[in-house]
Amino acid sequence: MEGIYWPSFFFWLFSGITCSFAVAVLVSTNIVRMAFYLVLSLAGAAGLMFLAGADFVGAMQLLIYVGGTLVLLIFGVMLTSQERFVEMKTMAGDWVKGFLAGGALLFVLIYAAFSIPVWRGMERTAAEAVPVTHTVTPIAMGLLGARTDAPDRPGYLLPFEIVSVHLLVVLIGAAYLARAKRTRTIESN
């Protein structure tokens, strides 16, 4: 047991969970089950991020992607109240098109991953020597305009502000569009 490198073991465990449930999403025909498998697959990805020491991104993954699947699930439940959507069959042509698109993306990603020398795996002794760093403070400082990793380069204050104002506009717009339309009522005395 001493010979096993445990981070690798957990990496394979979490990536196995992620990939197998992603396949289960494809194979399953019931839309609610699909959404449930997607939840598990995304949660496995969150586990990978926690394993990589990116706990902020991991928590984000849980809150945004896993939590966001909730809405998908709700729509799934709503849709299945109509009979023709209960079982979703995939046509043979769709399988071919899907495999073409997905395979092309996979090829590009694998090619990119293996062509960059920095991304090659490091030796076990070198990996164990990497110190554990926490990511929240550098991220927050970067968003406030002070990069801790590269101090001579500008921070992300402007993009952060643009995105937050944009989100606020979207939220207010959504609330405005969703509100009940007021119709003028004639008061009869």
Add this chain to the structure above:
Amino acid sequence: MAPFLSQYVWTWLAYTIAGLVHIALIINLVAVGALIFIWLERKISGRIQDRLGPTRVGGKFGWLQTLADGIKLLTKEDLMPAGADGFLFKIAPYVSFCAAIAAYIAIPFAGGDLPWIAQRLNTGVFFVLAVLGLEVFGVILAGYSSASKWSLFGAMREAAQVVSYEVPLGMCVVVPVLIAGSLDMVVIGDRQAGWFTNWLIFHDPFTFITFWVYFTCATASVNRAPFDLAEAESELVAGFHTEYSGLRWSFFFMAEYGSMFSVSLLAAILFLGGWHGPIPITDFLGLSSENGMVAGYVGQLIGATNVILKGTIGVCVMMWVRWTLPRLRIDQVMTTCLKYCTPIAAVMFLGATLWQLKMPDRNFFGVLPVNLSVYEISEGQPPIQFPEIPQDKPTTDQVAKTSDNDIPRKAL
């Protein structure tokens, strides 16, 4: 614990044992907590309705009532409707229960240099909020897979409610995070060391109101009365768990009581001083890890008792509210969230930010100065080395000098 054990056994075994001990402690806390809270709920509801509640089982006060109920539930038949989606129907209670106990991984029970926490996360508050939001998956799956109209209606109501109430809840939680300057719950708890005047609920008027908004939203997000529309028994039989029986049904109940307790613990840690009592007894008696291991352990034990006691009081208040107020209609629930809680939380967040800007080093409504030693409690990790920053940026220059702990405070 794992590094300590690995001196004696193999490393992999040490980590396994440490993990199992944490899991066992957490599951026991949730299960025994549910046992006690169900009994407490019966007694409190009885007293509020001018009844006695359970009196017989286990001698005085009927304190073994829940155990008897548990045995009854174990022996019940595990039923499933004919039209149900079997796999999802069976797995739904476990999804709820897992989400409820997973939140406890990041909740500390005592702070200081060696905090009592299963896994110390740099993003503790964030993680707890994210995981608590996952409990609703079990409810929706249960509602869908039961093939029953009551269940489906209950689940849809719960989904709408939880999705809306996460917004004000998140905004309320940001306020203590802003004041403590960290997402780490151990740091937030230790920011409130000392007398009760240091508690963040008394930090300024805005945090005081934020606490009540948080408590309202937390009650709604764990689906308790007066927000228990998902199981409204007068309209929906029993809502999402109509078709469940026996042990699966009791898993839903354990999840409910587990998440009630965890949001109360979160309230205790974020606003009510966490493991620091109203009077700093442990400081008077010198019960800290500097005065030896035993003194430190006793101090931590008192701290953990403090947290659990505060959490229990929070749960009791939720019970009191449940048996006092009538259930809201669904449109009233949405109005409470979108027209009251969210704007109030947003204004309080803005106010707390401005207060922090004008009076950064004051406690207790700005009356008392902050004892600066609270910032010196180590975060249990090496401080991040801030690089040299050119002198023409005054704010970032300050940042480079200060420790990891109080950056946002200074940066503001």
